Amino acid sequence: MADNQQMWKDLGMNLEMHDMLCEVLPGAIGDVFMSQENRPAAMDYFDMVLADVHGLRPAELVEFKKGGGKVFGTFCAYVPDEVIFAAGGIATGLCAGSQFWVPGGERYLPANTCPLIKAMLGARFDKTCPFYRLADIYIGETTCDGKKKAYEILGTDVPLHVMDLPQMKRDKDYLKWADEIKDLIEVVEKTTGNKVTAENLAENIKKINAKRAALQRLYELRRNTCVPISGTDTLLISQIAYYDDPERFATMVNKLCDELEQRVQDGVSVAEGKKRILITGTPMAIPNWKLHNLIETSGGVVVCEETCTGTRYFENFVDESGKDLDEMVQNIANRYMGINCACFTPNTARADDVIRLAKDSKADGVIDVNLMFCQTYDIEGRSLEERCKAEGIPFLGIETDYTDSDAQQLKTRIGAFIEMLG
Numbered sequence: 001m002a003d004n005q006q007m008w009k010d011l012g013m014n015l016e017m018h019d020m021l022c023e024v025l026p027g028a029i030g031d032v033f034m035s036q037e038n039r040p041a042a043m044d045y046f047d048m049v050l051a052d053v054h055g056l057r058p059a060e061l062v063e064f065k066k067g068g069g070k071v072f073g074t075f076c077a078y079v080p081d082e083v084i085f086a087a088g089g090i091a092t093g094l095c096a097g098s099q100f101w102v103p104g105g106e107r108y109l110p111a112n113t114c115p116l117i118k119a120m121l122g123a124r125f126d127k128t129c130p131f132y133r134l135a136d137i138y139i140g141e142t143t144c145d146g147k148k149k150a151y152e153i154l155g156t157d158v159p160l161h162v163m164d165l166p167q168m169k170r171d172k173d174y175l176k177w178a179d180e181i182k183d184l185i186e187v188v189e190k191t192t193g194n195k196v197t198a199e200n201l202a203e204n205i206k207k208i209n210a211k212r213a214a215l216q217r218l219y220e221l222r223r224n225t226c227v228p229i230s231g232t233d234t235l236l237i238s239q240i241a242y243y244d245d246p247e248r249f250a251t252m253v254n255k256l257c258d259e260l261e262q263r264v265q266d267g268v269s270v271a272e273g274k275k276r277i278l279i280t281g282t283p284m285a286i287p288n289w290k291l292h293n294l295i296e297t298s299g300g301v302v303v304c305e306e307t308c309t310g311t312r313y314f315e316n317f318v319d320e321s322g323k324d325l326d327e328m329v330q331n332i333a334n335r336y337m338g339i340n341c342a343c344f345t346p347n348t349a350r351a352d353d354v355i356r357l358a359k360d361s362k363a364d365g366v367i368d369v370n371l372m373f374c375q376t377y378d379i380e381g382r383s384l385e386e387r388c389k390a391e392g393i394p395f396l397g398i399e400t401d402y403t404d405s406d407a408q409q410l411k412t413r414i415g416a417f418i419e420m421l422g
């Protein structure tokens with residue numbers, strides 16, 4: 001911890017304020033994670049990463065930077081890590097899941113902005129997150145309006161490149177996204193001083209695909225009647241996926257999956273008699289475990305997340321057969337355009353995904369979680385509910401923020417929904 005203090009100081013962090021943030025974390029970890037029974041032993045790696053979330057990985061990144069390495073901060077599942085790693089850079093998610101950062105963001109943004117966006121700005125301008133301090137450049141993207149405008153403000157304080165994400169999925173939009181990836185390659189090359197070549201890109205396409213494969217394996221194991229891991233633990237893993245070293249992360253997830261396979265064989269379940277829930281909606285950035293915790297302490301078990309801290313992050317591989325840089329870039333573009341975010345129109349494929357995943361994971365019900373003031377996901381909630389109802393899948397829509405002020409009320413609603421599932 002003493003070393004961390006020096007590192008945080010060197011990163012120009014506001015230590016006094018950061019201490020306040022650190023004070024609440026151990027309690028939250030105890031309440032949310034350690035209180036669960038019968039956790040897989042291989043969760044110890046992820047627990048360790050979480051317990052020192054502002055120490056372990058930042059220290060690695062500091063070392064990397066000492067050797068001249070460049071760190072790229074990202075905010076969205078559409079930003080292709082492959083090209084950043086190909087140029088010898090490191091991509092790290094800049095998560096914004098804590099209420100702690102929201103008041104800081106409200107100094108720059110209207111109060112009726114999504115908490116995730118407010119937390120992004122609070123984490124940067126309050127100087128209380130080492131990842132936000134470490135990143136040499138941020139990579140934004142034109143997804144929702146709130147993020148677009150927030151990037152303009154962030155860009156006054158840190159180098160920032162915004163990728164222009166198409167909002168439709170016509171053939172020309174796939175070509176356009178490939179073009180944007182080429183622009184990103186130029187930015188990455190300029191920042192790192194290294195070239196993206198067909199060779200290093202092919203290697204990194206494989207590396208990131210391997211990480212996706214590990215996550216797919218984990219999510220498939222949750223489909224078993226005997227649920228070998230809680231949704232809360234899985235959410236933590238999905239959150240860590242955004243900033244851990246990809247190869248080590250895949251190794252640790254595969255190690256966990258070996259244990260979970262054994263659990264399934266032995267009939268070890270963490271969810272005896274619990275109702276299976278699929279969560280869909282807005283992403284849950286670390287340390288937002290609110291809904292999983294409420295569901296899993298109210299008689300439910302989360303068996304799948306159709307979110308960007310879930311299937312949207314890892315479903316579909318990049319085709320590895322590209323022979324030259326152009327083909328590889330188009331293959332990357334095609335894979336990322338397959339993500340079904342509500343910022344696209346139309347976005348009916350997301351509802352198809354929810355139905356497919358609900359069936360595959362044998363969900364008893366779907367809970368659609370919307371971060372307050374996120375218009376695009378909020379609006380999609382209605383058609384999603386209609387689709388689920390048409391398929392005979394019970395549905396509950398929830399809107400919430402990062403505070404605990406509605407926790408009791410939500411617990412009552414979730415408890416009633418789970419009871420209604422029979």
Ligand code: BJ8
Binds near residue numbers: 114116371373374
């Ligand atoms: S691909 S979901 S990570 S944009 S910030 S849209 S919650 S109002 S995060 Fe997202 Fe990429 Fe889409 Fe996924 Fe709403 Fe808030 Fe906007 Fe948000």
